Amino acid sequence: MDRFDAVIHFAGLKAVGESVDKPLLYYNNNLAGTITLLEVMAQYNCKNLVFSSSATVYGSPKEVPCTEEFPISALNPYGRTKLFIEEICRDVYGSDPEWKIVLLRYFNPVGAHPSGDIGEDPRGIPNNLMPFVQQVAVGRRPHLTVYGNDYNTVDGTGVRDYIHVMDLADGHIAALRKLEDCKIGCEVYNLGTGNGTSVLEMVDAFEKASGKKIPLVTAGRRPGDAEIVYASTERAESELNWKANEHHRRSVAASLVQGIYVAERDRQLQREGPELALSPLWSEFFHFRLIRKLVDDADLSIFGGIYEYKPPQPSSGTVKSQELSPRFVIAFRGTVNKADSISRDIELDIHIIKNGLHTTTRFEIAMQAVRNMVASVGCSNVWLAGHSLGASMALLTGKTVARTGVLPECFAFNPPFLSPPIERIKDKRIKHGIRIAGSVITAGLALAKKATQQVSQNHRALPAPPDQFAALSDWFPRLYVNPGDHLCSEFIGYFEHRNKMEEIGAGFVERLATQHSLGGLVMDVVSGGKNTEAPVHLIPTAVLTVNMSSSRDFKEAHGIHQWWREDKIFDTKIYQYK
Incomplete structure (x- = not known):
């Protein structure tokens, strides 16, 4: 009953x-x-x-x-x-x-x-x-x-x-x-x-x-x-991993990322100074000021920025126990489809596909900025935020510092998930069957790789490496995805599939498969095992927010604008790696 x-x-x-x-x-x-x-x-x-x-x-x-x-x-x-x-x-x-x-x-x-x-x-x-x-x-x-x-x-x-x-x-x-x-x-x-x-x-x-x-x-x-x-x-x-003002926080983070997009367009169109530049409009309304622009050393484009929160003086001493806003936000834009930046941005997009974003100088610049800011003011005072390519940058910098026990708040809007668009299949049985087959194959290849590494370590008397995936289980990045965006929608199935595998008694298989991607294992073979960085999208825990409102086309589903709007229906779930 x-x-x-x-x-x-x-x-x-x-x-x-x-x-x-x-x-x-x-x-x-x-x-x-x-x-x-x-x-x-x-x-x-x-x-x-x-x-x-x-x-x-x-x-x-x-x-x-x-x-x-x-x-x-x-x-x-x-x-x-x-x-x-x-x-x-x-x-x-x-x-x-x-x-x-x-x-x-x-x-x-x-x-x-x-x-x-x-x-x-x-x-x-x-x-x-x-x-x-x-x-x-x-x-x-x-x-x-x-x-x-x-x-x-x-x-x-x-x-x-x-x-x-x-x-x-x-x-x-x-x-x-x-x-x-x-x-x-x-x-x-x-x-x-x-x-x-x-x-x-x-x-x-x-x-x-x-x-x-x-x-x-x-x-x-x-x-x-x-x-x-x-x-x-x-x-x-x-x-409880709960905090109030989620809509406000999401809107602020998305607006600051949009400010970086506009800052790059200001640069390209030579809109300089308070009378011409448009990027401050996206941050100063929330009392944030762009104090440093992160510039790519290859094409001199603005790919990110550091904002500082400058709240107005409380009128007559308003009572505050803590600021709902962080002291600093490090925001990263995605690909800008304009001549001055498109070639370098596409090059970075390809690096994501090849699982090589961590080898780029743009990542090094971003990583140095994150490390310096966290060391200076503490991770509780720093947010990371990004959209599309910038979401991958925010996740990768966040993952890197999270492995050391530093857990910054991270807002990743439409983060790329490199996988066939299985989530778009309407038949749930077919979709689930494909995911099970993929998990079994991925887990098998991962076991083979692990066995090979174990033999090599035994020959050289090396200690077993730490479990980097489990080391991230206390970090809860906030992922914002749209089912109509095939570049990020696989995050939905990635997390839901874990629960379904547990329900059918195949939790062990999925716990192993979820730490690897089939494409990443293939790339590892191609590179001769030199590529040791896990794909950016492999995350043990997350707060996943899905925009349940319908989108007219891919451009709308992938756009940053949806994340500051109040008229959308959002579904949020917390996924924790066990």
Whole structure:
């Protein structure tokens, strides 16, 4: 009989003010309902739970950002129901270690699904700030009531950590994947942005975005409201591999890469100076400044650049726990189809096909820039980003430093995957059969190569070389692919095929095959074993984002522009090498 594998528990009354007026209603609904749910789950042996808790369990913290280790002491009945349910979950796990429970402490959700199908327009009185603001903007309400203007904050209004609901949704998916970890017990994670923003700052941002003025009326503080609350998200980032503002991060990275494309066109068309150059338009909007251009020594084209983040001075001391943006971004463009650069770019494209990108002077220049920047400011302050040919450059430089334990954030848009376009085959059985055959052949050749190397090492009494593929398993580059782009779409099948091979009991074959490419093994034979660098596209782990929206043609499917748009449907999955 089919059964549920896990439960995500969202249900519950959630208005702070109402909970103060009707505490018994909240205790009866939220606590009794959860106890009933846990009893039914235990009855049917479904012992995997993700519970939507709340940052209200921190009460009014003495310091910020709030870490998961902070003392918990809610200020209102709603917060206390969340706190009590967390304790109930811990007791349930303590009595039966078969339970796996993730407690997600939300901060302040805002926004809606970009399709507009699921909006932020509740039938009754809203419980959150932004629906009130929106209802004032469209004329349903005469003004926005701001509760409290005498807090010890930047402008006297309360400070909260506002997180988009799409980021929260991704956090729940990450939590479900965490439940697959056999070591998990009852764990708690903050879901926030790590930034504190006041009520008036949120209103100001809405006014600038919408062009509408929001009339304000000030009232006294509401009972149970804290002054300043925002999250530390380090645990969720490290253990769930989750971070808020994914769309913003993706858009920024793609725009900076586009800035490098335009910088090269500025060079070719001699558009110099602030009045003529167009490339700054792609970076300065996000407060990034191009501080160094990476120039190819063969044709003097600009193939990359180093951006520095120069945020504006916070107005009146805005509360920030950490910058969502990195201090530096090293971005690489792809092929530019113009006379001044096309020949050199195609030469680099051929090097990718021949698995020789690492032998080029362009790679050496890029690698030196990455090493110097990481050594200077630390890898946590550096992003790598690239598109097409530039995506291969970003991945290769990232892989090179990742082997030493340095794990930079990497955004690879439409990265080339050199393989026959099997993903374009519509019949799933044929497609799966071809992949199985390819895996068996690749694994067989890899075993033969490994045996030959082992004999050679034994003759020369050499130690076994380290497993460079497994050494990359802690690095999660972000790959962005489009099924309509045959140059990168094979990444979809590359990762999905691993799971299918595990399901049919052929995991060992695929674990070996996934470390090699059939073309790479052939090239290795042709070169007499001199080419020791693995193909760029062979990656053990990744965060794979697929653009599920249809594309009109290959040019659109391969374009960088799709990755900063909000009207696309993206599907993101995390793949980890086991």
